Amino acid sequence: MEGQTPRRRAALLMVLFSVLGTLLSGCLHVNASLNISGEDLVSGEVLVSTQTADGQVPFRLRPPEQLADRVRVTPYQNADRVGSHLSFHDLTFPEVGQLAEAMSPSDSRYQVHLSRSGSLVTFDGDADLTPLANTDSGVEIKISAPGEITNTNGQESAGTVSWVLQPGEVTELSATYQFADAAASDWIGWALLLGGLVLASALLVALLALRAHLRSRADELV
Numbered sequence: 041m042e043g044q045t046p047r048r049r050a051a052l053l054m055v056l057f058s059v060l061g062t063l064l065s066g067c068l069h070v071n072a073s074l075n076i077s078g079e080d081l082v083s084g085e086v087l088v089s090t091q092t093a094d095g096q097v098p099f100r101l102r103p104p105e106q107l108a109d110r111v112r113v114t115p116y117q118n119a120d121r122v123g124s125h126l127s128f129h130d131l132t133f134p135e136v137g138q139l140a141e142a143m144s145p146s147d148s149r150y151q152v153h154l155s156r157s158g159s160l161v162t163f164d165g166d167a168d169l170t171p172l173a174n175t176d177s178g179v180e181i182k183i184s185a186p187g188e189i190t191n192t193n194g195q196e197s198a199g200t201v202s203w204v205l206q207p208g209e210v211t212e213l214s215a216t217y218q219f220a221d222a223a224a225s226d227w228i229g230w231a232l233l234l235g236g237l238v239l240a241s242a243l244l245v246a247l248l249a250l251r252a253h254l255r256s257r258a259d260e261l262v
Contacts, residue, residue, distance in 0.1 A: 067091050068177040069121070076161060076185040080221055081130045082154075089116055089123030097122050104138055107131065111139060152213070156221065161185060164214040173208030180204050187219025 067090060074084040092098060095117075101124050103111035111128040131139065133154060152165030163183055184200040192215040194201040201215040 067175050068172065068179070069123075070179040070181075072180070073182040074163075074184070076154075076183075076217070077130075078186045078219060078221075080133060080156065080161075082133070082136050083129040083131070085125065085127040087116060087123065087125050089118070089121040091120055092122060095120075095122055097124060099124070101126050103128070107135060107139055110135075159218050159220050160190070161187075161217045161219065162215075164212075166210060166212045167205055168210045169205055169207050170210065175207050177207045178204075181213070183215055185217040185219065187217045189215065190218050191216040 069089050070086065072084070072086045074082065076082055088099075090098070097115065101113045103113060103126075107128070110130055112126070114125050116123045116125045128139065133156070136154065153163070155162050169177075169179070180202065182200055182202045183194075186199070189196055189199065189201060192201045193212060194203045194215060203211065203213055205211045
């Protein structure tokens with residue numbers, strides 16, 4: 041998609057940030073990963089767990105019905121930790137925005153955006169975890185995409201950028217990847233092919249017309 045597109049919130053992180061807002065005083069563990077494909081399709085998963093006295097999960101994730109075929113939420117329990125595992129695959133940027141809207145209300149404490157401008161795909165945001173100060177919480181986020189990482193404030197490793205968010209701190213997230221939109225590349229390829237065929241046809245018509253003209257001139261000279 042050429043040009044600056046409207047920024048859309050990444051559902052993966054909006055989900056975990058909304059959970060952070062729900063469990064301000066708890067011990068929260070979050071492991072999140074997000075992958076953007078060359079076709080600008082987004083897949084990912086989030087594992088959110090906490091400890092509660094009654095063993096009940098204090099939150100519930102409900103994806104929109106229209107995305108039910110590509111979004112799945114399952115309960116998680118391991119020893120004394122309970123929570124949810126959310127996974128989704130092959131969502132477009134607009135669908136990621138729909139998932140974010142459905143999964144969490146707007147909260148100025150957590151801001152995340154995902155956008156494309158030409159060949160650059162940018163992920164940026166910030167998270168205020170000051171309400172989780174003095175808790176044994178741990179949040180790790182990973183994002184990957186094809187192409188070259190041109191700029192980031194996270195840790196790079198083999199095309200993946202990761203952040204470890206510290207309780208009690210405000211963390212800024214940013215990563216920019218450079219890669220062409222495969223759908224746009226396919227369209228350009230077809231456009232070039234069609235243009236080549238049209239040009240070849242025009243040249244053929246011109247050659248046939250020239251041949252007919254020369255033959256006509258030769259007949260007149262006989």
